[in-house]
Each structure stands twice: as C-alpha cells, then as structure tokens.
Amino acid sequence: MKFTKTLASVCAAAIAVSSLAVSAFAGSITFSDTAWWTQKDLKIEDILEGNKPEDVESITFTSDTTFLIGYNSTKVTDEKTGSTWKQDATAADTYTVSDAVLAPQEIEGKTVNPAFSVMLSKGDGVDYTINWKVNLKNNDPAKPKPVQTKADISFTDGKTPSYTYTVKGDIDTLKVDVALSADAVAAGAGWNDYCSAGVAVKNPDGTVKYYQWGGASIAWAWDVNGDGVGDTKDGVGTETWVGTVGADGGQLSIPVVKGAVVDFYCLSWDTYNGVQYTLTINDEEAAVKPVDPVDPVDPVDPPVDPGKTEDPAEPVAPADVKIANSGRTVIDKGLVRTNIINEWTGDNADVIADKAAFAGANKISVKFTVTNFTTPFKAWIAMADSKWECQFQGEGDTVNANAKCTPVEVTGNGTYVVTIDLDKVIDGVAFIAVCTDLKAADGDAIPTIAIDQVRINEEITVKPGESDPVKPGESDPVKPGDCSGEPVNPPTGAAVAVIPAALAAAAVATTGIVLKKRSK
Incomplete structure (x- = not known):
C-alpha cells in the first residue's frame, strides 16, 4: 500500500x-x-x-x-x-x-x-x-467596522494641541479628511497656500514623530520646541509631509499604530480665533478574530502552549513527577498499554500527570507494578516531547528520534523500572505512556500495569526483592477497580478492553496516538 x-x-x-x-x-x-x-x-x-x-x-x-x-x-x-x-x-x-x-x-x-x-x-x-x-x-475575521470622528480645530498658541485623538484600529495609516471652516471663509480670515499645520504622533513605545500639513507653498520645517532646529523636513514633498490642503480641502495620511496618540496643531492664521478646519478622522474598530479552542492538535506540528519557553540550557535537578493515580491499563490498537499523558483519547483518565512537569528533563524513569500476569511481554516508555524533537515509539520504529529506551522484560507479577534517555533537554512532553508488545483483543484477560512513580533526570531504584517477579497465581488478586481505575471482569480482575476488533468496531474505536506520519 x-x-x-x-x-x-x-x-x-x-x-x-x-x-x-x-x-x-x-x-x-x-x-x-x-x-x-x-x-x-x-x-x-x-x-x-x-x-x-x-x-x-x-x-x-x-x-x-x-x-x-x-x-x-x-x-x-x-x-x-x-x-x-x-x-x-x-x-x-x-x-x-x-x-x-x-x-x-x-x-x-x-x-x-x-x-x-x-x-x-x-x-x-x-x-x-x-x-x-x-x-x-470561511473563518476569516469579520471586516473591521469603520469609525469616523469629526473635530473642529482652531489656533491656540502653537504649542498646545488644537485636538488630540487616540487611534482605535489595528491600522498603519490614519486617513483624515480636512475641510476649510465655512465660518472662516465667510469671515474673510485670509487663508492661503502659506498656512501651515502640524501633527505629533506619540506611539505606545514612547517614541514621538512630527509631521507637517497645510498649504501647497510651505517650504520650511516645523520647529516644535522653539530651539531654532526644525523637527520636520522642509515642507511639501518631504518624508514628513502628510497632506496638502487647498481651498477645496484635502486628505492627510498619517503613519500610526494602534493606540498611538495624535495631536493636531494649527500653526498659522493666528489672528482668527474661530474654527479654522473641520477634520473627519477615518479610523476603524480592531478586527474580531476567532478564538482558537483548546483541542488536541496534529502531533506533527503542534503549536507551542502559552507560557512555554525555549529548551532549558541545562537539565534540572532530579525530581519526581506528581501523578494523580496509577493510571488505567487499556488495549490500544491490539496492544496493552497504560497511558501517563495521552490527551488524544479524549478521556481524562489517560492524563495522570502535568506535561510541564517534564521541563528540564533529559532522562525519564518510570516504576510500575504488574498484577494479573498472563504471559511474558516487553514494556518500554513511548513518548514525544512538546516540540516533537525527541520521540520514541518502540524498538526499530522509524519515528524514533533523539531518544533511546531499552525495553524491560516482564516475566511475572512484580515491580519493574524502565528508563528513557533523551539527546536533548526538553521543555515538556506532548505524550507519554508505558507501552508493551502484549497483544490482546476485546474480552481478553490482560494484566494491570499500575504506574507507581515517575522521575526525571535520575533512574529509579527499587528495594531488594521489590522487583522480583511472582509467578501467576502466587500474588493476591486485584479487587475490581483497584490500581488502574479500569473496569474489570470479576473474578479474573482483567481490564476491560476499550477497542473492539471487528469492522463494526470502527464506529467506536479508540483513537490512538500517531507520533509521526510516515509512508506505509
């Protein structure tokens, strides 16, 4: 295929x-x-x-x-x-x-x-x-709604803003339509092409930019603070000129960012105390973007979780990872396993630890106890770090990368330790489980693999005799519901398989984790 x-x-x-x-x-x-x-x-x-x-x-x-x-x-x-x-x-x-x-x-x-x-x-x-x-x-954000603001401005003292406006939209240019005041024209105030005006843009980062606008004959700079040095270029056509206004009005194009404070100044026509210009400021509301729900993501290219940091430079001190319980033993794709963190099943019982608790690890060790032993099998740690750079799915699997794990041979009831070594210091895990090569189908009696301890950056040791396997039938039977939290079939205590085996079972099959897509 x-x-x-x-x-x-x-x-x-x-x-x-x-x-x-x-x-x-x-x-x-x-x-x-x-x-x-x-x-x-x-x-x-x-x-x-x-x-x-x-x-x-x-x-x-x-x-x-x-x-x-x-x-x-x-x-x-x-x-x-x-x-x-x-x-x-x-x-x-x-x-x-x-x-x-x-x-x-x-x-x-x-x-x-x-x-x-x-x-x-x-x-x-x-x-x-x-x-x-x-x-x-079509999940494109809704088109931003235009917002218009009108303002009448007059001469003050050349130092005090005639009008102040704060940019609302996520825009890079503020368009402002300018019209000469009808009252000023009627009063014969004497507007001409040498009438100048200015704009100060105060950006959220603390920087301030100065621009000029006004009549077509302006050829000098605007000295904002009166120190004799121009704070803009020399008038029309320069990089700080934002718009020419004539007898029929005009439009300003002012470089801005969202949240910028824009001060408008009338700098001439100082003998007329009435309204000089009427401004129509064309802004917009910020686009409303859809909020991404928190869902399991494609494991090939997951986004970085909020609060995640870059890979720690050095591994952290050895420490136990807190686990909520001993997990549940399930049948996943015909093989027995116990999940430690597997969000893709959609069942909270498959998440017994915090992904971030593995930050700073380059070694992960898991101690588990096997009861209701049926037949020998191998067990190993399957995992992927939060960036999917360190992965291990089993011996010889083509997705394995930057990780090494030697499976442990399970020969009877008892306590076992399995450890995985990573080539990188990780900042968390996306998935981790104790997996096995033990095949099982719906209704089969399966052992319980109870997670006892998870530790990073140090291999777990067991007490003498703690790990000695016990032959089947010699250990105390597990009561229904003990250890794994999985439903059991009395009197065997075997966990109920969660994945049916026939075609009709495809309708309710448990979704398994695929560590990396590959050709088949």
Whole structure:
C-alpha cells in the first residue's frame, strides 16, 4: 500500500475549490484488490492534516474508479443498534462527506470516535488511488467596522494641541479628511497656500514623530520646541509631509499604530480665533478574530502552549513527577498499554500527570507494578516531547528520534523500572505512556500495569526483592477497580478492553496516538 500527502498549493490547479470553503491540504491512498473485497482504514490525523475539526466544512473523496466509503456519522444510522456507521450501498468515484465525526463526541449517550474506511471490490489486483481534500469553512475575521470622528480645530498658541485623538484600529495609516471652516471663509480670515499645520504622533513605545500639513507653498520645517532646529523636513514633498490642503480641502495620511496618540496643531492664521478646519478622522474598530479552542492538535506540528519557553540550557535537578493515580491499563490498537499523558483519547483518565512537569528533563524513569500476569511481554516508555524533537515509539520504529529506551522484560507479577534517555533537554512532553508488545483483543484477560512513580533526570531504584517477579497465581488478586481505575471482569480482575476488533468496531474505536506520519 502506498500513502502520499500533497500540499494544496501544489494540487490546487487540479482540484476545484468550493466558493463556500477553502481546500487546505490533500492526501491519497493507493492499494489493490486481489479478492472481491479490500478495505483500508484511514486515520483522522492523516485526513485532517493538522486542521482543526471545527474548521472543516466537508471532506471530498475522489478516484478514477468507483469505490465505497464508510465513516462514523454525527447522527445515529441504525435506531435498533444505535450505530452511527454510514456507508453507501452503491460505489461511486466521488463522495463529499459533511456529517462525519471528526473528534470524539457524545451521540445519544455514547462516545463516538472518528472512523473512516475506503473499500474496493475489483478482484483485478490493479493499484487504484483514492484522493481526498479537506474543505475549510470561511473563518476569516469579520471586516473591521469603520469609525469616523469629526473635530473642529482652531489656533491656540502653537504649542498646545488644537485636538488630540487616540487611534482605535489595528491600522498603519490614519486617513483624515480636512475641510476649510465655512465660518472662516465667510469671515474673510485670509487663508492661503502659506498656512501651515502640524501633527505629533506619540506611539505606545514612547517614541514621538512630527509631521507637517497645510498649504501647497510651505517650504520650511516645523520647529516644535522653539530651539531654532526644525523637527520636520522642509515642507511639501518631504518624508514628513502628510497632506496638502487647498481651498477645496484635502486628505492627510498619517503613519500610526494602534493606540498611538495624535495631536493636531494649527500653526498659522493666528489672528482668527474661530474654527479654522473641520477634520473627519477615518479610523476603524480592531478586527474580531476567532478564538482558537483548546483541542488536541496534529502531533506533527503542534503549536507551542502559552507560557512555554525555549529548551532549558541545562537539565534540572532530579525530581519526581506528581501523578494523580496509577493510571488505567487499556488495549490500544491490539496492544496493552497504560497511558501517563495521552490527551488524544479524549478521556481524562489517560492524563495522570502535568506535561510541564517534564521541563528540564533529559532522562525519564518510570516504576510500575504488574498484577494479573498472563504471559511474558516487553514494556518500554513511548513518548514525544512538546516540540516533537525527541520521540520514541518502540524498538526499530522509524519515528524514533533523539531518544533511546531499552525495553524491560516482564516475566511475572512484580515491580519493574524502565528508563528513557533523551539527546536533548526538553521543555515538556506532548505524550507519554508505558507501552508493551502484549497483544490482546476485546474480552481478553490482560494484566494491570499500575504506574507507581515517575522521575526525571535520575533512574529509579527499587528495594531488594521489590522487583522480583511472582509467578501467576502466587500474588493476591486485584479487587475490581483497584490500581488502574479500569473496569474489570470479576473474578479474573482483567481490564476491560476499550477497542473492539471487528469492522463494526470502527464506529467506536479508540483513537490512538500517531507520533509521526510516515509512508506505509
């Protein structure tokens, strides 16, 4: 099976974009059907390509052959069973899905997770490619609302502002329409092209900029403080000239930033005490931008959490990481594991520690106790730091980077320690769990892996005899609900698996963490 992903900037010429949505990314899967039926499951991370579920308008699937698609719908499709699985009976070469579950949600009292499958029924062994694209909603910020302010200004003493205005909008130029006062014209006050005016812009950072405006014949600088040195250039046409005003008025273009305080000055026509100019100041309200909800993000390129800092220069002193409880042991994609921090399942029981508590670590050690042992298995720490620079998923996994972990052999009930070493000092983790190679299916008896201690920058040691494995049947049975918090099947005490195994189970399958996307 081949798996490819292509940025929409490359494929946009080939795929039309709806006028109601924006196609952000595209992906595809290529496979063949040598029998009468071949089904491939798609991961929601691969489909969304980092887009937030709430930003998705629809998803379009296309191919040069007919195929079938199935997915979890946001509505119950079978009232008798309560199933949300939706699948057309007739194959087609194009599907547009707008009612799919894109993140875990409650539907009629059940938690439904994202699930997508594509199916071929050819039997010819030929490779076919099924493409998809994500159509995003138009979430552009609302257009800023214009704000106009009118002001009449007159001569004062040349040092006191005639009018002061504070910029409201997120703008870089304040446009001001200027009209000569009708009263001044009627009074014959004597306005001409040599009448000058000025502007002082006080920026939020404390800097002050001076500009001139006025008649077309002004060829001198404005000496603001009277020290004989001009604080602007020499009048019209210079870099500090912001607008020429004639008998019919004019417009000023004043460089500003949001929050700047703008002082307007009348600098001539000092024998007339009435209104000289009427200003119409064209500002705007700041655009209202949508607030991003706090959601699990595409693990390939997560944003930095508020308050995060750059990588610490040196590791911090060894310390225990506080854990809320011993975690719960689950079956994830057919393998037994206990999550320490895994927000992608949507269940708070899978987060028993604070991501930031791992800041300053270049070594992480976990002590755990195994009960209800069934068969030998290997256990290791799977993790990714907050910047996804240090990752470990298991021995030989292609996503491993800047991290080394030797799995521990679990041979019976008892206490074990596993440690991971990192090549970098991290500023937190995005995900961490004790994973195993122990295969299990729904209904299987599985051991409980209870997290006892998590420590950074020092390997945990155990007391003599504490880690000695106990043969099955020699340890005290675990009471239902003890240790892991997972529902159990009395009298075995085995944790209830959370991932069904059959096709119908795709409708309620637990979303697993994918540390890094890769070709398959």
